Amino acid sequence: MSDHLFDHVRPLLDRSNEERVAYVRAPRWIGHQVAKDSHQRLAELLSRPASLRTQGLMLVGPYANGKTMIAERFAVEHLRTSPEQRIWIVQTREGAGLGHFYASILQGLRAPGGEMWDVGRKAEQLDHLLANLKPRVLIFDEFHNALRGRPRDVEAVFAFLRRIGRQYDISPVLIGEVAIYDFVNATSEMASRFDLMAIPRWQYDESYLMLLDSLEAALPIAKASDLSNEPLARRIFSLSEGLIGEVVTIVTKAAVLAIRSGVERITKAGIDELRHMPISHRRNAALRESLV
Known part of the structure:
Protein backbone atom coordinates (compact mmCIF):
# COMPACT_ATOMS: atom_id res chain seq x y z
CA MET A 1 0.00 0.00 0.00
CA SER A 2 2.94 2.35 0.60
CA ASP A 3 5.10 1.27 -2.34
CA HIS A 4 4.71 4.74 -3.86
CA LEU A 5 6.73 6.32 -1.01
CA PHE A 6 10.45 6.67 -0.43
CA ASP A 7 11.79 4.18 2.13
CA HIS A 8 12.49 6.88 4.72
CA VAL A 9 8.96 8.28 4.36
CA ARG A 10 6.97 5.05 4.89
CA PRO A 11 7.43 4.91 8.71
CA LEU A 12 5.80 8.35 8.94
CA LEU A 13 2.45 6.80 8.04
CA ASP A 14 2.29 5.53 11.63
CA ARG A 15 2.47 9.10 12.99
CA SER A 16 -0.53 11.23 13.96
CA ASN A 17 -2.24 13.36 11.34
CA GLU A 18 -0.80 16.57 12.76
CA GLU A 19 2.71 15.15 12.78
CA ARG A 20 2.33 14.16 9.16
CA VAL A 21 0.92 17.57 8.27
CA ALA A 22 3.91 19.23 9.93
CA TYR A 23 6.25 17.04 7.90
CA VAL A 24 4.41 17.84 4.66
CA ARG A 25 4.61 21.58 5.34
CA ALA A 26 8.31 21.58 6.19
CA PRO A 27 10.60 23.13 3.53
CA ARG A 28 12.17 20.51 1.30
CA TRP A 29 15.03 20.48 -1.16
CA ILE A 30 14.21 19.33 -4.68
CA GLY A 31 17.40 18.35 -6.46
CA HIS A 32 16.28 18.77 -10.07
CA ILE A 199 16.33 29.18 -13.98
CA PRO A 200 13.41 29.11 -16.45
CA ARG A 201 9.82 28.10 -15.98
CA TRP A 202 9.22 24.37 -16.24
CA GLN A 203 7.80 22.88 -19.42
CA TYR A 204 5.20 20.14 -19.49
CA ASP A 205 7.64 17.36 -20.25
CA GLU A 206 9.24 14.27 -18.74
CA SER A 207 11.29 16.33 -16.26
CA TYR A 208 8.12 17.93 -14.89
CA LEU A 209 6.40 14.56 -14.56
CA MET A 210 9.46 13.18 -12.75
CA LEU A 211 9.25 16.17 -10.39
CA LEU A 212 5.66 15.25 -9.54
CA ASP A 213 6.65 11.62 -8.93
CA SER A 214 9.42 12.76 -6.56
CA LEU A 215 7.07 15.05 -4.66
CA GLU A 216 4.49 12.28 -4.28
CA ALA A 217 7.10 9.84 -2.98
CA ALA A 218 8.23 12.39 -0.36
CA LEU A 219 4.78 13.00 1.17
CA PRO A 220 3.46 10.58 3.83
CA ILE A 221 0.02 9.87 2.33
CA ALA A 222 -1.23 6.29 2.53
CA LYS A 223 -2.59 5.89 -1.00
CA ALA A 224 -0.92 6.55 -4.35
CA SER A 225 -2.14 9.74 -6.02
CA ASP A 226 -0.53 9.21 -9.44
CA LEU A 227 0.29 12.90 -9.73
CA SER A 228 2.16 12.41 -13.00
CA ASN A 229 -0.87 10.98 -14.80
CA GLU A 230 -3.31 13.02 -16.84
CA PRO A 231 -5.42 15.00 -16.07
CA LEU A 232 -3.95 15.65 -12.60
CA ALA A 233 -0.52 16.62 -13.90
CA ARG A 234 -2.07 19.02 -16.43
CA ARG A 235 -4.24 20.64 -13.75
CA ILE A 236 -1.28 21.25 -11.43
CA PHE A 237 0.79 22.59 -14.32
CA SER A 238 -1.95 24.98 -15.39
CA LEU A 239 -2.40 26.37 -11.88
CA SER A 240 1.34 26.63 -11.23
CA GLU A 241 2.16 28.23 -14.61
CA GLY A 242 5.40 26.24 -14.63
CA LEU A 243 6.81 27.76 -11.42
CA ILE A 244 8.33 25.19 -9.09
CA GLY A 245 7.40 27.20 -5.99
CA GLU A 246 3.77 27.15 -7.06
CA VAL A 247 3.90 23.43 -7.89
CA VAL A 248 5.18 22.67 -4.39
CA THR A 249 2.60 24.97 -2.78
CA ILE A 250 -0.30 23.33 -4.63
CA VAL A 251 0.85 19.78 -3.93
CA THR A 252 1.58 20.60 -0.28
CA LYS A 253 -1.87 22.10 0.34
CA ALA A 254 -3.55 19.20 -1.47
CA ALA A 255 -1.56 16.71 0.63
CA VAL A 256 -2.63 18.41 3.85
CA LEU A 257 -6.24 18.27 2.70
CA ALA A 258 -5.86 14.57 1.82
CA ILE A 259 -4.55 13.78 5.32
CA ARG A 260 -7.08 15.84 7.26
CA SER A 261 -10.06 14.67 5.19
CA GLY A 262 -9.11 11.01 5.54
CA VAL A 263 -9.08 10.51 1.77
CA GLU A 264 -5.32 9.77 1.93
CA ARG A 265 -4.66 10.62 -1.70
CA ILE A 266 -4.44 13.80 -3.77
CA THR A 267 -7.29 14.08 -6.27
CA LYS A 268 -8.31 16.59 -8.93
CA ALA A 269 -11.42 17.36 -6.88
CA GLY A 270 -9.21 18.06 -3.88
CA ILE A 271 -7.00 20.40 -5.88
CA ASP A 272 -10.06 22.22 -7.23
CA GLU A 273 -11.29 22.58 -3.65
CA LEU A 274 -8.17 24.59 -2.85
CA ARG A 275 -9.35 27.35 -5.20
CA HIS A 276 -5.71 28.13 -5.99
CA MET A 277 -5.37 31.16 -8.23
CA PRO A 278 -2.42 31.32 -10.67
CA ILE A 279 -0.06 34.24 -10.09
CA SER A 280 -0.94 35.85 -13.42
CA HIS A 281 -4.63 36.03 -12.41
CA ARG A 282 -4.10 37.70 -9.04
CA ARG A 283 -4.24 41.17 -10.53
CA ASN A 284 -7.66 40.43 -12.01
CA ALA A 285 -9.68 43.65 -11.82
CA ALA A 286 -12.98 41.92 -11.01
CA LEU A 287 -11.41 40.00 -8.14
CA ARG A 288 -9.83 43.17 -6.75
CA GLU A 289 -13.14 45.01 -6.87
CA SER A 290 -14.77 42.23 -4.86
CA LEU A 291 -12.30 42.90 -2.03
CA VAL A 292 -13.14 46.59 -1.68
Whole structure:
Protein backbone atom coordinates (compact mmCIF):
# COMPACT_ATOMS: atom_id res chain seq x y z
CA MET A 1 0.00 0.00 0.00
CA SER A 2 2.94 2.35 0.60
CA ASP A 3 5.10 1.27 -2.34
CA HIS A 4 4.71 4.74 -3.86
CA LEU A 5 6.73 6.32 -1.01
CA PHE A 6 10.45 6.67 -0.43
CA ASP A 7 11.79 4.18 2.13
CA HIS A 8 12.49 6.88 4.72
CA VAL A 9 8.96 8.28 4.36
CA ARG A 10 6.97 5.05 4.89
CA PRO A 11 7.43 4.91 8.71
CA LEU A 12 5.80 8.35 8.94
CA LEU A 13 2.45 6.80 8.04
CA ASP A 14 2.29 5.53 11.63
CA ARG A 15 2.47 9.10 12.99
CA SER A 16 -0.53 11.23 13.96
CA ASN A 17 -2.24 13.36 11.34
CA GLU A 18 -0.80 16.57 12.76
CA GLU A 19 2.71 15.15 12.78
CA ARG A 20 2.33 14.16 9.16
CA VAL A 21 0.92 17.57 8.27
CA ALA A 22 3.91 19.23 9.93
CA TYR A 23 6.25 17.04 7.90
CA VAL A 24 4.41 17.84 4.66
CA ARG A 25 4.61 21.58 5.34
CA ALA A 26 8.31 21.58 6.19
CA PRO A 27 10.60 23.13 3.53
CA ARG A 28 12.17 20.51 1.30
CA TRP A 29 15.03 20.48 -1.16
CA ILE A 30 14.21 19.33 -4.68
CA GLY A 31 17.40 18.35 -6.46
CA HIS A 32 16.28 18.77 -10.07
CA GLN A 33 18.84 19.04 -12.86
CA VAL A 34 18.94 22.84 -13.08
CA ALA A 35 19.49 23.04 -9.33
CA LYS A 36 22.33 20.51 -9.55
CA ASP A 37 23.92 22.39 -12.45
CA SER A 38 23.67 25.65 -10.49
CA HIS A 39 25.42 24.05 -7.52
CA GLN A 40 28.19 22.86 -9.82
CA ARG A 41 28.71 26.39 -11.14
CA LEU A 42 28.78 27.80 -7.61
CA ALA A 43 31.29 25.13 -6.58
CA GLU A 44 33.52 26.19 -9.47
CA LEU A 45 33.54 29.76 -8.15
CA LEU A 46 34.74 28.47 -4.79
CA SER A 47 37.51 26.30 -6.24
CA ARG A 48 38.82 28.74 -8.86
CA PRO A 49 42.39 30.09 -8.63
CA ALA A 50 43.01 33.60 -7.33
CA SER A 51 42.37 36.35 -9.85
CA LEU A 52 42.46 40.14 -10.19
CA ARG A 53 39.44 39.96 -12.49
CA THR A 54 37.05 37.50 -10.95
CA GLN A 55 34.20 35.94 -12.86
CA GLY A 56 30.70 36.26 -11.46
CA LEU A 57 27.46 34.39 -12.02
CA MET A 58 23.83 35.37 -12.63
CA LEU A 59 20.98 33.12 -11.49
CA VAL A 60 18.08 34.62 -13.39
CA GLY A 61 14.48 33.53 -13.71
CA PRO A 62 10.89 34.33 -12.74
CA TYR A 63 9.65 34.81 -9.20
CA ALA A 64 8.74 31.68 -7.18
CA ASN A 65 11.00 29.40 -9.19
CA GLY A 66 13.49 28.24 -6.54
CA LYS A 67 16.47 30.56 -7.15
CA THR A 68 16.89 31.59 -3.51
CA MET A 69 16.55 28.01 -2.26
CA ILE A 70 19.28 26.90 -4.68
CA ALA A 71 21.68 29.50 -3.25
CA GLU A 72 20.75 28.90 0.38
CA ARG A 73 21.09 25.14 0.05
CA PHE A 74 24.55 25.53 -1.46
CA ALA A 75 25.62 27.90 1.32
CA VAL A 76 24.37 25.50 4.02
CA GLU A 77 26.17 22.54 2.46
CA HIS A 78 29.36 24.62 2.31
CA LEU A 79 29.10 25.49 6.02
CA ARG A 80 28.66 21.81 6.89
CA THR A 81 31.83 20.77 5.10
CA SER A 82 34.15 23.79 5.37
CA PRO A 83 36.07 24.89 8.49
CA GLU A 84 35.63 28.55 7.51
CA GLN A 85 32.76 30.51 5.99
CA ARG A 86 33.68 31.56 2.45
CA ILE A 87 30.12 32.20 1.18
CA TRP A 88 27.86 34.98 2.42
CA ILE A 89 24.31 35.72 1.30
CA VAL A 90 23.14 39.33 1.06
CA GLN A 91 19.45 40.21 0.88
CA THR A 92 19.54 43.25 -1.40
CA ARG A 93 17.42 46.04 0.01
CA GLU A 94 14.97 48.09 -1.97
CA GLY A 95 16.20 51.62 -2.50
CA ALA A 96 18.51 53.42 -4.87
CA GLY A 97 22.14 54.29 -4.37
CA LEU A 98 25.21 52.94 -2.68
CA GLY A 99 23.91 53.72 0.80
CA HIS A 100 21.13 51.15 0.57
CA PHE A 101 23.39 48.68 -1.21
CA TYR A 102 26.15 48.96 1.40
CA ALA A 103 23.55 48.60 4.16
CA SER A 104 22.40 45.33 2.57
CA ILE A 105 25.93 43.95 2.62
CA LEU A 106 26.61 45.06 6.19
CA GLN A 107 23.43 43.30 7.30
CA GLY A 108 24.38 40.20 5.31
CA LEU A 109 27.77 40.16 7.03
CA ARG A 110 25.99 40.53 10.39
CA ALA A 111 27.70 43.83 11.11
CA PRO A 112 26.28 46.92 12.86
CA GLY A 113 26.15 50.23 11.05
CA GLY A 114 23.66 49.41 8.32
CA GLU A 115 21.44 52.33 9.36
CA MET A 116 24.11 55.04 9.51
CA TRP A 117 23.71 57.74 6.87
CA ASP A 118 27.36 58.40 6.03
CA VAL A 119 28.09 56.41 2.86
CA GLY A 120 31.84 56.97 3.27
CA ARG A 121 31.80 55.40 6.74
CA LYS A 122 29.82 52.44 5.43
CA ALA A 123 32.41 51.97 2.67
CA GLU A 124 35.26 52.03 5.18
CA GLN A 125 33.52 49.52 7.41
CA LEU A 126 32.85 47.25 4.44
CA ASP A 127 36.48 47.35 3.35
CA HIS A 128 37.56 46.42 6.86
CA LEU A 129 35.09 43.52 7.02
CA LEU A 130 35.94 42.14 3.59
CA ALA A 131 39.66 42.28 4.32
CA ASN A 132 39.17 40.33 7.55
CA LEU A 133 36.40 37.88 6.61
CA LYS A 134 37.95 37.08 3.20
CA PRO A 135 34.74 35.82 1.54
CA ARG A 136 35.23 33.94 -1.69
CA VAL A 137 31.66 34.35 -2.95
CA LEU A 138 29.09 37.04 -2.17
CA ILE A 139 25.54 36.09 -3.19
CA PHE A 140 23.18 39.03 -3.74
CA ASP A 141 19.59 37.79 -3.56
CA GLU A 142 16.96 39.95 -5.30
CA PHE A 143 19.74 42.01 -6.83
CA HIS A 144 17.20 43.68 -9.14
CA ASN A 145 16.33 45.86 -6.13
CA ALA A 146 19.67 47.65 -6.62
CA LEU A 147 18.87 48.47 -10.26
CA ARG A 148 15.91 50.78 -9.71
CA GLY A 149 17.83 54.01 -9.18
CA ARG A 150 19.39 56.60 -11.43
CA PRO A 151 21.92 55.40 -14.02
CA ARG A 152 24.83 56.81 -12.02
CA ASP A 153 23.66 54.90 -8.91
CA VAL A 154 23.48 51.64 -10.85
CA GLU A 155 26.93 52.26 -12.33
CA ALA A 156 28.30 52.86 -8.82
CA VAL A 157 26.92 49.49 -7.71
CA PHE A 158 28.56 47.72 -10.64
CA ALA A 159 31.80 49.60 -9.99
CA PHE A 160 31.73 48.24 -6.44
CA LEU A 161 31.28 44.69 -7.76
CA ARG A 162 34.27 45.14 -10.06
CA ARG A 163 36.36 46.54 -7.21
CA ILE A 164 35.71 43.71 -4.76
CA GLY A 165 36.81 41.26 -7.42
CA ARG A 166 40.06 43.08 -8.03
CA GLN A 167 40.80 44.06 -4.44
CA TYR A 168 39.44 41.14 -2.43
CA ASP A 169 39.24 38.26 -4.95
CA ILE A 170 35.46 37.93 -4.49
CA SER A 171 33.11 36.41 -7.07
CA PRO A 172 29.68 38.09 -6.98
CA VAL A 173 26.56 36.02 -7.64
CA LEU A 174 23.49 38.01 -8.70
CA ILE A 175 20.08 36.41 -8.15
CA GLY A 176 16.80 37.79 -9.39
CA GLU A 177 14.61 38.76 -12.30
CA VAL A 178 15.43 39.28 -15.97
CA ALA A 179 16.29 42.96 -15.33
CA ILE A 180 19.65 41.72 -13.99
CA TYR A 181 20.43 40.07 -17.33
CA ASP A 182 19.47 43.24 -19.19
CA PHE A 183 21.61 45.56 -17.07
CA VAL A 184 24.66 43.29 -17.02
CA ASN A 185 24.54 42.84 -20.79
CA ALA A 186 24.01 46.54 -21.49
CA THR A 187 27.80 46.88 -21.79
CA SER A 188 30.35 44.42 -23.14
CA GLU A 189 32.62 45.13 -20.15
CA MET A 190 30.08 43.90 -17.58
CA ALA A 191 28.77 41.12 -19.84
CA SER A 192 32.28 39.64 -19.95
CA ARG A 193 32.37 39.40 -16.14
CA PHE A 194 29.21 37.36 -15.54
CA ASP A 195 28.11 33.94 -16.75
CA LEU A 196 24.42 33.13 -16.90
CA MET A 197 22.67 30.26 -15.16
CA ALA A 198 19.06 30.43 -16.32
CA ILE A 199 16.33 29.18 -13.98
CA PRO A 200 13.41 29.11 -16.45
CA ARG A 201 9.82 28.10 -15.98
CA TRP A 202 9.22 24.37 -16.24
CA GLN A 203 7.80 22.88 -19.42
CA TYR A 204 5.20 20.14 -19.49
CA ASP A 205 7.64 17.36 -20.25
CA GLU A 206 9.24 14.27 -18.74
CA SER A 207 11.29 16.33 -16.26
CA TYR A 208 8.12 17.93 -14.89
CA LEU A 209 6.40 14.56 -14.56
CA MET A 210 9.46 13.18 -12.75
CA LEU A 211 9.25 16.17 -10.39
CA LEU A 212 5.66 15.25 -9.54
CA ASP A 213 6.65 11.62 -8.93
CA SER A 214 9.42 12.76 -6.56
CA LEU A 215 7.07 15.05 -4.66
CA GLU A 216 4.49 12.28 -4.28
CA ALA A 217 7.10 9.84 -2.98
CA ALA A 218 8.23 12.39 -0.36
CA LEU A 219 4.78 13.00 1.17
CA PRO A 220 3.46 10.58 3.83
CA ILE A 221 0.02 9.87 2.33
CA ALA A 222 -1.23 6.29 2.53
CA LYS A 223 -2.59 5.89 -1.00
CA ALA A 224 -0.92 6.55 -4.35
CA SER A 225 -2.14 9.74 -6.02
CA ASP A 226 -0.53 9.21 -9.44
CA LEU A 227 0.29 12.90 -9.73
CA SER A 228 2.16 12.41 -13.00
CA ASN A 229 -0.87 10.98 -14.80
CA GLU A 230 -3.31 13.02 -16.84
CA PRO A 231 -5.42 15.00 -16.07
CA LEU A 232 -3.95 15.65 -12.60
CA ALA A 233 -0.52 16.62 -13.90
CA ARG A 234 -2.07 19.02 -16.43
CA ARG A 235 -4.24 20.64 -13.75
CA ILE A 236 -1.28 21.25 -11.43
CA PHE A 237 0.79 22.59 -14.32
CA SER A 238 -1.95 24.98 -15.39
CA LEU A 239 -2.40 26.37 -11.88
CA SER A 240 1.34 26.63 -11.23
CA GLU A 241 2.16 28.23 -14.61
CA GLY A 242 5.40 26.24 -14.63
CA LEU A 243 6.81 27.76 -11.42
CA ILE A 244 8.33 25.19 -9.09
CA GLY A 245 7.40 27.20 -5.99
CA GLU A 246 3.77 27.15 -7.06
CA VAL A 247 3.90 23.43 -7.89
CA VAL A 248 5.18 22.67 -4.39
CA THR A 249 2.60 24.97 -2.78
CA ILE A 250 -0.30 23.33 -4.63
CA VAL A 251 0.85 19.78 -3.93
CA THR A 252 1.58 20.60 -0.28
CA LYS A 253 -1.87 22.10 0.34
CA ALA A 254 -3.55 19.20 -1.47
CA ALA A 255 -1.56 16.71 0.63
CA VAL A 256 -2.63 18.41 3.85
CA LEU A 257 -6.24 18.27 2.70
CA ALA A 258 -5.86 14.57 1.82
CA ILE A 259 -4.55 13.78 5.32
CA ARG A 260 -7.08 15.84 7.26
CA SER A 261 -10.06 14.67 5.19
CA GLY A 262 -9.11 11.01 5.54
CA VAL A 263 -9.08 10.51 1.77
CA GLU A 264 -5.32 9.77 1.93
CA ARG A 265 -4.66 10.62 -1.70
CA ILE A 266 -4.44 13.80 -3.77
CA THR A 267 -7.29 14.08 -6.27
CA LYS A 268 -8.31 16.59 -8.93
CA ALA A 269 -11.42 17.36 -6.88
CA GLY A 270 -9.21 18.06 -3.88
CA ILE A 271 -7.00 20.40 -5.88
CA ASP A 272 -10.06 22.22 -7.23
CA GLU A 273 -11.29 22.58 -3.65
CA LEU A 274 -8.17 24.59 -2.85
CA ARG A 275 -9.35 27.35 -5.20
CA HIS A 276 -5.71 28.13 -5.99
CA MET A 277 -5.37 31.16 -8.23
CA PRO A 278 -2.42 31.32 -10.67
CA ILE A 279 -0.06 34.24 -10.09
CA SER A 280 -0.94 35.85 -13.42
CA HIS A 281 -4.63 36.03 -12.41
CA ARG A 282 -4.10 37.70 -9.04
CA ARG A 283 -4.24 41.17 -10.53
CA ASN A 284 -7.66 40.43 -12.01
CA ALA A 285 -9.68 43.65 -11.82
CA ALA A 286 -12.98 41.92 -11.01
CA LEU A 287 -11.41 40.00 -8.14
CA ARG A 288 -9.83 43.17 -6.75
CA GLU A 289 -13.14 45.01 -6.87
CA SER A 290 -14.77 42.23 -4.86
CA LEU A 291 -12.30 42.90 -2.03
CA VAL A 292 -13.14 46.59 -1.68
